[in-house]
Amino acid sequence: xxxxxxxxxxxxxxxxxxxxxxxxxxxxxxxxxxxxxxxxxxxxxxxxxxxxxxxxxxxxxxxxxxxxxxxxxxxxxxxxxxxxxxxxxxxxx
Amino acid sequence: xxxxxxxxxxxxxxxxxxxxxxxxxxxxxxxxxxxxxxxxxxxxxxxxxxxxxxxxxxxxxxxxxxxxxxxxxxxxxxxxxxxxxxxxxxxxxxxxxxxxxxxxxxxxxxxxxxxxxxxxxxxxxxxxxxxxxxxxxxxxxxxxxxxxxxxxxxxxxxxxxxxxxxxxxxxxxxxxxxxxxxxxxxxxxxxxxxxxxxxxxxxxxxxxxxxxxxxxxxxxxxxxxxxxxxxxxxxxxxxxxxxxxxxxxxxxxxxxxxxxxxxxxxxxxxxxxxxxxxxxxxxxxxxxxxxxxxxxxxxxxxxxxxxxxxxxxxxxxxxxxxxxxxxxxxxxxxxxxxxxxxxxxxxxxxxxxxxxxxxxxxxxxxxxxxxxxxxxxxxxxxxxxxxxxxxx
Amino acid sequence: xxxxxxxxxxxxxxxxxxxxxxxxxxxxxxxxxxxxxxxxxxxxxxxxxxxxxxxxxxxxxxxxxxxxxxxxxxxxxxxxxxxxxxxxxxxxxxxxxxxxxxxxxxxxxxxxxxxxxxxxxxxxxxxxxxxxxxxxxxxxxxxxxxxxxxxxxxxxxxxxxxxxxxxxxxxxxxxxxxxxxxxxxxxxxxxxxxxxxxxxxxxxxxxxxxxxxxxxxxxxxxxxxxxxxxxxxxxxxxxxxxxxxxxxxxxxxxxxxxxxxxxxxxxxxxxxxxxxxxxxxxxxxxxxxxxxxxxxxxxxxxxxxxxx
Numbered sequence: 123x124x125x126x127x128x129x130x131x132x133x134x135x136x137x138x139x140x141x142x143x144x145x146x147x148x149x150x151x152x153x154x155x156x157x158x159x160x161x162x163x164x165x166x167x168x169x170x171x172x173x174x175x176x177x178x179x180x181x182x183x184x185x186x187x188x189x190x191x192x193x194x195x196x197x198x199x200x201x202x203x204x205x206x207x208x209x210x211x212x213x214x215x
Numbered sequence: 216x217x218x219x220x221x222x223x224x225x226x227x228x229x230x231x232x233x234x235x236x237x238x239x240x241x242x243x244x245x246x247x248x249x250x251x252x253x254x255x256x257x258x259x260x261x262x263x264x265x266x267x268x269x270x271x272x273x274x275x276x277x278x279x280x281x282x283x284x285x286x287x288x289x290x291x292x293x294x295x296x297x298x299x300x301x302x303x304x305x306x307x308x309x310x311x312x313x314x315x316x317x318x319x320x321x322x323x324x325x326x327x328x329x330x331x332x333x334x335x336x337x338x339x340x341x342x343x344x345x346x347x348x349x350x351x352x353x354x355x356x357x358x359x360x361x362x363x364x365x366x367x368x369x370x371x372x373x374x375x376x377x378x379x380x381x382x383x384x385x386x387x388x389x390x391x392x393x394x395x396x397x398x399x400x401x402x403x404x405x406x407x408x409x410x411x412x413x414x415x416x417x418x419x420x421x422x423x424x425x426x427x428x429x430x431x432x433x434x435x436x437x438x439x440x441x442x443x444x445x446x447x448x449x450x451x452x453x454x455x456x457x458x459x460x461x462x463x464x465x466x467x468x469x470x471x472x473x474x475x476x477x478x479x480x481x482x483x484x485x486x487x488x489x490x491x492x493x494x495x496x497x498x499x500x501x502x503x504x505x506x507x508x509x510x511x512x513x514x515x516x517x518x519x520x521x522x523x524x525x526x527x528x529x530x531x532x533x534x535x536x537x538x539x540x541x542x543x544x545x546x547x548x549x550x551x552x553x554x555x556x557x558x559x560x561x562x563x564x565x566x567x568x569x570x571x572x573x574x575x576x577x578x579x580x581x582x583x584x585x586x587x588x589x590x591x592x593x594x595x596x597x598x599x600x601x602x603x604x605x606x607x
Numbered sequence: 608x609x610x611x612x613x614x615x616x617x618x619x620x621x622x623x624x625x626x627x628x629x630x631x632x633x634x635x636x637x638x639x640x641x642x643x644x645x646x647x648x649x650x651x652x653x654x655x656x657x658x659x660x661x662x663x664x665x666x667x668x669x670x671x672x673x674x675x676x677x678x679x680x681x682x683x684x685x686x687x688x689x690x691x692x693x694x695x696x697x698x699x700x701x702x703x704x705x706x707x708x709x710x711x712x713x714x715x716x717x718x719x720x721x722x723x724x725x726x727x728x729x730x731x732x733x734x735x736x737x738x739x740x741x742x743x744x745x746x747x748x749x750x751x752x753x754x755x756x757x758x759x760x761x762x763x764x765x766x767x768x769x770x771x772x773x774x775x776x777x778x779x780x781x782x783x784x785x786x787x788x789x790x791x792x793x794x795x796x797x798x799x800x801x802x803x804x805x806x807x808x809x810x811x812x813x814x815x816x817x818x819x820x821x822x823x824x825x826x827x828x829x830x831x832x833x834x835x836x837x838x839x840x841x842x843x844x845x846x847x848x849x850x851x852x853x854x855x856x857x858x859x860x861x862x863x864x865x866x867x868x869x870x871x872x873x874x875x876x877x878x879x880x881x882x883x884x885x886x887x888x889x890x891x892x893x894x895x896x897x898x899x900x901x902x903x904x905x906x907x908x909x910x911x912x913x914x915x
Contacts, residue, residue: 129438142621148624238693275676
């Protein structure tokens with residue numbers, strides 16, 4: 123969806139189209155990074171369902187994959203993982 | 216088949232909504248508007264009108280429901296008065312900002328406190344800056360015809376704005392007059408099915424009216440102003456076309472009466488315009504060169520036409536059924552503003568009359584005219600704003 | 608009964624939205640779409656979700672969404688539902704999605720009107736117990752004792768019981784939910800979708816920004832709200848009250864955790880005195896006595912008003 127530049131390209135009233143990153147790459151908000159230890163993961167999908175930022179996708183085999191471009195680093199996934207397969211690590215400066 | 220019926224302006228507004236094939240009506244009762252929505256309820260329940268009638272719990276909700284229905288793709292109608300209109304205020308902005316072509320009958324009534332159920336224009340004129348087109352009617356036939364015209368104008372892609380069709384409480388709302396209800400097929404030919412600039416559609420998802428930063432907001436406002444300018448061009452054209460089709464037309468933006476070669480032009484709105492015509496005839500019999508201009512469309516304001524009328528006049532008298540406290544009548548202000556850039560502009564005398572339903576008859580207007588002509592001869596207006604018939 | 612693994616993978620809330628990290632309402636939004644899919648039209652009044660969309664010309668919502676005035680959600684949904692009926696599009700679900708302020712305070716009248724008119728729609732109140740979007744002022748849904756910016760020493764009044772207010776409208780479906788219990792919420796939404804008329808779901812949606820707890824604790828706090836009995840999961844279907852798991856196992860007070868555990872996790876309750884905590888515990892126990900009676904067979908057979 124191209125951003126209108128000129129007035130003539132604007133809709134007559136604000137019509138906003140669905141876009142990934144409507145607020146930008148929200149991964150830049152993160153101070154702690156969730157790291158998945160796939161050897162521990164049981165593919166329960168709880169981290170996927172509880173992610174407020176839609177930043178965890180569910181692969182074909184139900185294992186989770188974190189999209190760091192958008193993950194805000196809230197840590198819910200790590201807190202909820204029943205087998206503690208996710209740890210939060212401070213982002214490098 | 217066209218038919219002549221004798222009915223009140225409120226019922227006639229209901230007939231017009233039916234003839235316009237309105238599909239959703241949302242309304243809340245308030246005196247003197249009630250019989251508009253009672254008539255529509257009758258039409259809907261008898262099956263004469265194929266519409267959903269939403270009996271909302273407030274006027275704010277009436278406008279919100281109209282916004283929802285218009286956004287979901289159907290023609291909408293509502294009606295209100297005075298405090299009901301004031302309660303809608305916020306939603307009026309939302310409707311115009313959303314560019315939804317909602318049409319509303321406003322049965323004019325004075326604002327409280329104190330309670331009054333009688334007419335003046337303080338309710339609708341207080342909504343001047345909401346981005347709604349404003350029509351003012353002088354008789355029941357005009358109410359019918361203007362509601363039909365309003366849909367055609369509002370749903371034009373150059374406009375896509377809402378409109379209020381104003382009629383004075385009791386003077387018109389509850390007064391029986393003969394009205395021609397035009398042939399439905401001819402109305403359908405004049406007014407195509409509902410059109411709007413956008414629609415809520417599961418196959419084309421978008422968010423409407425989310426947060427707009429300063430980077431974009433002004434352009435959206437400018438486009439509303441452009442639409443108003445377009446409406447100003449379109450209204451006289453549509454009125455002429457209506458005249459060709461139905462044999463009735465109203466002068467577009469201004470209903471002018473004997474304005475040619477007139478020294479004095481009396482500017483009014485609504486039913487005072489009819490009284491002004493009688494006054495003009497009487498004064499002309501006395502040899503006085505007087506004309507009348509009834510401002511039929513208050514927003515967009517007919518600045519250019521006002522200037523044209525003013526070209527030959529020596530004085531303009533405005534009669535406002537309204538007061539902007541701390542200033543003067545809006546009509547006086549707007550006409551003065553319209554004349555500002557004229558080199559040889561006429562004098563202007565502002566009169567406040569008929570507040571809270573006080574009668575403004577042709578006799579009142581004749582007195583106003585004579586006072587204005589006296590000032591014209593003296594070359595200056597003695598008092599910028601005169602309150603007519605005010606107790607000492 | 609579905610399981611989480613049966614939830615569809617499609618997302619209609621898109622990543623990169625503008626919610627705070629750890630946002631409870633955002634989890635609820637995702638679950639909304641898991642339950643209803645994208646054949647919905649949403650009405651969103653002024654609330655956090657206004658911001659979550661992101662600014663023009665973008666939005667993080669992949670369903671048609673009408674932003675609307677703060678107090679007008681119910682009435683706007685009535686208008687949309689009427690238009691869809693006229694157009695023969697009644698298979699589209701109309702969803703009003705509003706915060707607690709927009710529901711229990713300024714939007715109460717329009718919601719009550721829409722319910723009384725039997726508007727065919729689902730109204731969801733996502734309740735973070737304060738005016739979050741405006742910077743955390745107290746609302747009618749803020750609980751007793753909670754700090755907000757307009758109750759700097761704690762709110763002195765109790766939370767308005769909105770689900771039971773809606774039940775008094777005798778609408779066919781009222782339910783409570785919490786994003787910590789996704790299957791429960793999704794089931795309730797799917798049930799609501801199949802019922803004609805007004806459906807009301809009140810979702811307790813923990814808010815780390817407003818409740819003052821670590822962003823990772825959102826789901827845990829929701830769970831504690833349920834296990835302490837501060838928040839009960841129930842549904843009222845055609846007048847019949849039923850507690851849902853795990854709340855149905857908490858009628859016996861000994862099964863409930865002390866409210867202290869829930870309160871202690873949130874800095875908005877940091878200033879509470881022992882007497883305050885005791886008072887809150889007593890109120891919760893009284894609520895549960897009421898729920899017990901509502902759930903008893905005697906009471907639950909009383910009314911099936913919606914079906915008569």
